[in-house]
Amino acid sequence: NAGVTQTPKFQVLKTGQSMTLQCAQDMNHEYMSWYRQDPGMGLRLIHYSVGAGITDQGEVPNGYNVSRSTTEDFPLRLLSAAPSQTSVYFCASSKQGQALNTGELFFGEGSRLTVL
């Protein structure tokens, strides 16, 4: 019962470095998304995908890239990390049309990123 798996769980970067947060799900979910969680701001949507080969921007996409080459994987790339990207990142997935799109998301355990 792996569900949604995120790696790494913790990462420290220097300003300007690049990195990729990995997200994989084994539930054959069409919909996948990335959120960032900051104190006092809840979770905000960065990017999402409704299926392989299809991605779109969420509320706070600047500084992040995504791709969806397979149904299972949805990596989030930071090309040039900035201190403002220090946050906890969550990947979430759901089956398209699940219970008529009732919105229940399955979350990973989060990745804490610190940019110095």
Place this chain on the structure above:
Amino acid sequence: AQTVTQSQPEMSVQEAETVTLSCTYDTSENNYYLFWYKQPPSRQMILVIRQEAYKQQNATENRFSVNFQKAAKSFSLKISDSQLGDTAMYFCAFMKPDSGAQKLVFGQGTRLTINP
């Protein structure tokens, strides 16, 4: 754009007491979904309860129930007979139906502490 507001950053009650967490939202949509998610110290996001806007009956899940006031755009969560394991961050979230894209808008969160 939809917004979700949780006006109580922190709450604290004694074990076995009843506690109510507040949530208000702003939308021009008529059909939508509302959720309460729980985030314990482990960081895992867990769906607590879900409400469809077209349903007049308030949702209940064991000790958890909601008071959904559509006209007032209010969606509060009541936890009865609170337990130590209820200690967590609680997030209210809004979603409008969208073909395949389950984009949730989260509130800022309420940190709930249950004291022994």
